[in-house]
Each structure stands twice: as structure tokens, then as C-alpha cells.
Amino acid sequence: MQPYSSFGLLKHALTFHENWQRAWRNPVPKKHYDVVIVGGGGHGLATAYYLAKVHGITNVAVLEKGYLGGGNTARNTTIVRSNYLWDEAAHLYEHSMKLWEGLSQELNFNVMFSQRGVLNLGHTLQDMRDIQRRVNANRLNGIDGEVLDAKQVQELVPILDCSQQTRFPVMGASWQPRAGVARHDAVAWGFARAADALGVDLIQQCEVIDIETEDGAATGVMTKQHGRITAGRIGCVVAGNSSVLANMVGLRLPLESHPLQAMVSEPIKPILDTVVMSNHVHGYISQSDKGDLVIGAGIDGYVGYGQRGSYHTIEHTVQAILELFPIFSRVRMNRQWGGIVDTCPDACPIISATPVENLFFNCGWGTGGFKATPGSGHVFAATLAKGEAHPLAKPFSLDRFDTGALIDEHGAAGVAH
Amino acid sequence: MLYIHCPYCEEHRSEEEFHYKGQAHIARPDDPDNCTDVEWADFIYRRDNPRGEHKEQWYHTVGCRKFFNAIRDTQSYEIKTTYKVGEQPDMAAGIVTGQQGSNAS
Numbered sequence: 001m002q003p004y005s006s007f008g009l010l011k012h013a014l015t016f017h018e019n020w021q022r023a024w025r026n027p028v029p030k031k032h033y034d035v036v037i038v039g040g041g042g043h044g045l046a047t048a049y050y051l052a053k054v055h056g057i058t059n060v061a062v063l064e065k066g067y068l069g070g071g072n073t074a075r076n077t078t079i080v081r082s083n084y085l086w087d088e089a090a091h092l093y094e095h096s097m098k099l100w101e102g103l104s105q106e107l108n109f110n111v112m113f114s115q116r117g118v119l120n121l122g123h124t125l126q127d128m129r130d131i132q133r134r135v136n137a138n139r140l141n142g143i144d145g146e147v148l149d150a151k152q153v154q155e156l157v158p159i160l161d162c163s164q165q166t167r168f169p170v171m172g173a174s175w176q177p178r179a180g181v182a183r184h185d186a187v188a189w190g191f192a193r194a195a196d197a198l199g200v201d202l203i204q205q206c207e208v209i210d211i212e213t214e215d216g217a218a219t220g221v222m223t224k225q226h227g228r229i230t231a232g233r234i235g236c237v238v239a240g241n242s243s244v245l246a247n248m249v250g251l252r253l254p255l256e257s258h259p260l261q262a263m264v265s266e267p268i269k270p271i272l273d274t275v276v277m278s279n280h281v282h283g284y285i286s287q288s289d290k291g292d293l294v295i296g297a298g299i300d301g302y303v304g305y306g307q308r309g310s311y312h313t314i315e316h317t318v319q320a321i322l323e324l325f326p327i328f329s330r331v332r333m334n335r336q337w338g339g340i341v342d343t344c345p346d347a348c349p350i351i352s353a354t355p356v357e358n359l360f361f362n363c364g365w366g367t368g369g370f371k372a373t374p375g376s377g378h379v380f381a382a383t384l385a386k387g388e389a390h391p392l393a394k395p396f397s398l399d400r401f402d403t404g405a406l407i408d409e410h411g412a413a414g415v416a417h
Numbered sequence: 418m419l420y421i422h423c424p425y426c427e428e429h430r431s432e433e434e435f436h437y438k439g440q441a442h443i444a445r446p447d448d449p450d451n452c453t454d455v456e457w458a459d460f461i462y463r464r465d466n467p468r469g470e471h472k473e474q475w476y477h478t479v480g481c482r483k484f485f486n487a488i489r490d491t492q493s494y495e496i497k498t499t500y501k502v503g504e505q506p507d508m509a510a511g512i513v514t515g516q517q518g519s520n521a522s
């Protein structure tokens with residue numbers, strides 16, 4: 001692999017950028033792998049990368065039914081933060097945050113991680129109490145956070161309507177300065193290129209249609225395009241399609257798949273240099289480096305696999321954004337889309353072995369897993385390599401729904417993000 | 418936007434009048450004090466979540482305020498039929514017949 005550098009950029013300029021090496025190979029799948037990862041989103045690709053990099057397991061394939069990163073990875077609103085309430089979740093997301101901070105260097109790929117800070121607005125007394133509680137919990141866990149009053153929020157975001165004229169006036173916010181955004185598809189591409197360089201086979205257009213078992217242990221997968229591929233261990237990282245995969249071995253997961261929509265405006269000049277989220281009026285917004293306003297909606301209530309939702313859902317989102325930012329009332333929207341998110345009853349992921357030996361799931365990230373991409377891959381790789389849960393993954397096992405040890409992050413997960 | 422037929426109001430109304438209420442026909446354990454944790458978790462948390470035909474509950478929130486069932490394709494979002502609580506859907510006829518006492522909600 002040719003490393004990317006400014007020198008390389010200059011060199012390739014001389015040949016009009018026509019001789020760049022392909023970012024990854026396009027191999028024909030082998031008959032057998034030590035580990036097969038199903039799902040070529042950010043989490044699956046990160047898992048493959050850390051398997052090869054940290055655990056030296058390189059006989060690995062990532063099977064993706066569409067194209068790499070074409071699922072939720074390239075459909076999300078790219079917010080990265082780690083200010084979750086409970087220790088288990090806070091540690092997991094903060095583990096990820098630390099990996100984000102060195103990720104572009106590590107992958108030799110600019111993932112455009114921009115620590116521009118995230119504001120979670122409070123509009124009621126109860127909001128502010130919850131914010132105080134969460135920020136205090138964060139600080140005890142070594143995670144940066146501050147409670148701001150309305151005046152401080154106004155100073156950070158002059159275009160935000162912090163007046164008393166709104167239906168739900170802004171009373172303050174939690175502020176995580178190290179939080180921010182990253183370029184989502186660059187994250188998929190960066191992990192893909194780095195994994196490929198370590199010998200991982202990335203197989204696109206390869207849909208898994210069955211998981212094969214023998215005596216209660218998974219032995220391989222059946223694919224639509226390339227037939228049977230056997231594997232020592234299988235990791236399913238298919239987000240909204242997790243129940244479909246689980247169903248192949250007769251497993252029922254505590255998940256529901258919902259459409260989650262987002263939209264971007266036409267590009268405008270820089271006007272918003274941080275991320276603003278509000279649980280109460282229910283919207284979240286940032287501005288991409290290209291200039292478009294990136295706006296996320298809430299989930300559609302019904303179970304849906306169609307990667308599209310209902311119009312009134314995005315209409316309500318726009319209303320919320322305008323309540324916060326009347327200045328955007330005449331900005332035109334450019335594109336709108338949906339992803340399928342796998343929501344879990346406690347708004348926390350499942351990173352777990354299953355009753356089927358050698359079959360593991362990493363799912364349930366729902367509306368907020370982009371921020372966890374490197375950390376999720378890192379702990380899931382360790383789980384797959386050793387056959388037992390990484391300490392950070394342990395609380396997120398499937399059996400928590402039987403024991404009752406749920407990790408209720410509905411407060412910190414709040415709006416979809 | 419879904420256009421949903423409420424079997425009580427006997428009218429198609431827009432989705433905004435309704436709330437989705439999850440998978441239908443999940444029976445509560447007969448003896449909740451003596452069922453296992455796994456049985457309880459099956460009831461509370463685990464769902465079929467199919468890609469395809471789904472029997473589900475809807476609530477006509479700003480209409481008649483009644484719960485009813487629907488069969489909807491979760492891939493195409495097409496609603497095959499809706500039927501009252503306590504009824505069985507008659508898919509072939511495209512209508513719903515009343516079979517009291519079977520499979521409440």
C-alpha cells in the first residue's frame with residue numbers, strides 16, 4: 001500500500017492524479033476464513049482492522065451485500081461524543097473517543113475528525129437537573145463536560161434563539177468540548193483500506209442468506225453470490241438487519257428495526273461551528289465542511305426495513321430546527337434519506353456471544369453508533385479473537401435482558417444521534 | 418406517510434392520527450409470578466422484527482382512541498389489512514371476519 005502524504009499528493013499532481021493506487025483489492029473469496037465478518041459498515045470494517053492489527057488474525061473476510069459503508073455508516077449525521085450517563089456506557093464511548101483522537105494518523109487516512117464540541121440543550125428545570133447529573137457523572141469518569149447557562153450558550157452560538165420568545169426557551173446546556181463530527185464515509189474507507197493492507201479480504205456484493213450450524217456451533221455462511229464460505233468464528237455486524245441474520249439460526253433478539261431519517265441543506269457559508277442537539281424540541285444540527293446543514297430526525301414509530309420513513313417525521317424535525325434557529329427559515333433542503341436502525345430496549349448496544357457457539361453479534365447501536373465505530377470494532381475484535389467478551393463489552397451481553405442488568409441510556413441517547 | 422384504515426372508524430386516515438404500538442398477538446405469561454426470567458424477557462423484550470409481513474398494533478390516538486391490528490409489509494410498507502382486537506384477519510377475501518375469543522390483541 002502506498003502511504004498517503006503531502007509529498008504523494010504533489011507527485012501525483014504531476015500525472016494529473018491519474019495513477020493513484022486502488023484503495024483496496026477486490027478479491028475472490030476463499031473457501032475458508034478464520035473469521036468471517038458479516039456487514040461492511042464502519043463497525044464491521046473496524047472489527048476486521050483491529051483483528052488483523054491487534055490480534056494478528058489476518059485470514060479474515062468482510063462480507064457486504066451492497067457496497068462498503070452503504071448502510072447506516074454513510075447515512076448518519078456524524079455526531080461523535082462520549083457523555084453518556086452510566087459507567088458501562090461512558091467507558092465504552094470514551095474508549096472510542098480516545099481512538100478517534102488518533103484515528104487519522106493510525107489509518108493514514110483523513111477521517112476529518114473535528115472536535116468542535118457538542119451542546120445538549122436544556123429547556124426545562126428537569127432537563128437542567130438531568131444535565132447536571134450527567135455532566136457530574138461524566139466528570140467522575142474522567143470525561144470532559146461542563147454545564148452552561150443560557151448566556152454562555154448564546155455566546156457559543158450567536159444564531160441560536162435563546163430569547164424568552166420561544167415556546168421552550170433555552171435554559172442552558174451540557175457542553176462536551178472534545179466531542180464533534182467526523183466524515184462518515186471516510187471512516188469506512190479508512191478502515192477498509194487499512195484492513196485490506198493487512199490482508200483482510202473485503203468482499204462486496206456478497207449477501208449472506210444463511211448461517212450454517214453443526215451440533216449447536218456455527219460453521220460458516222451461505223452467500224447468494226459466492227456459495228458456501230466456512231469460518232472458525234462469525235461476527236454479525238449488520239445493524240438494522242440483525243434480526244434477519246439471527247433468525248437464520250432461530251434466535252430472537254430484543255431489537256426493533258426502525259427507519260431513521262436525515263437531510264442536508266444546500267451548502268451555505270460557515271455559520272454554525274459546533275453541534276447543537278435538543279432532546280426536548282427534538283432536533284440536532286451541525287454544518288459540514290462543505291457547508292450544508294446536516295439535520296437529523298427522530299425514528300419513525302413503525303418497524304421498517306425500507307430505508308425510508310414518513311414525511312411528517314422530517315416535517316416535525318424541520319419545525320424543531322426552526323424553533324431553535326429562525327434564521328434558517330429560508331434555507332433550502334437538498335437531499336433527504338433514511339437508514340434502518342436497530343433499537344434496543346435500553347438504548348445500548350449488544351456486543352455478545354450467542355447460544356450458538358462461534359457466532360457473535362455486535363448490534364443494537366440503534367440511532368447512535370457512529371460515534372462508537374472505532375471502539376466497537378476494537379472491543380468486538382478482542383471478543384472474536386479470544387472467544388470471550390472484552391472487559392468493556394462484558395456488560396453489553398445478550399443475557400442482560402434475562403438478568404435484568406439493563407443499562408438505561410435513554411436520557412443520554414435522548415434524540416436520535 | 419401511511420394511509421391507514423381504522424377498522425372502528427371504518428375510514429382511511431393519515432398516519433399522523435395514529436401511534437404504532439409494536440408487534441401484535443404477544444401473550445402475557447399466564448402465571449407471571451412463576452415464569453422463568455427467560456420467559457419473561459421473551460415477553461417483554463424479544464421481538465420477531467421480521468423483514469416482510471408483520472402483525473402489529475396501532476392506536477387511533479386522535480380518532481376513536483382504540484387499539485387495532487394491522488398486517489403490514491415492513492419492506493414495502495404496504496398495509497395488507499387491518500382488523501379489530503379479538504378478530505382474525507381474512508387475507509384471502511381482503512376483508513376481516515369476526516371470530517370472537519380467539520387471540521385477543
Ligand SMILES: Cc1cc2nc3c(=O)[nH]c(=O)nc-3n(C[C@H](O)[C@H](O)[C@H](O)COP(=O)(O)OP(=O)(O)OC[C@H]3O[C@@H](n4cnc5c(N)ncnc54)[C@H](O)[C@@H]3O)c2cc1C
Nearest residue numbers: 039041043065071072073076077079208339369370371417
Ligand atoms: C439518519 C441517521 C443518523 C444517525 N446519526 C448518528 C449520529 O449523529 N451519531 C452517531 O453516533 N450515530 C448516528 N447514527 C447511527 C449510526 O449510523 C449507526 O449506529 C452506525 O453507523 C452503525 O454502523 P454499522 O457498521 O454497525 O452498520 P451499517 O453501516 O448499517 O453496516 C451494516 C452493513 O451490513 C450489511 N448487511 C446487512 N445484511 C447483510 C447480509 N445479509 N449479508 C451481508 N451484508 C449485510 C449492510 O448492507 C450494511 O452495509 C445515525 C443513523 C442514521 C440512520
Ligand SMILES: [Zn+2]
Nearest residue numbers: 423426477481
Ligand atoms: Zn378509529
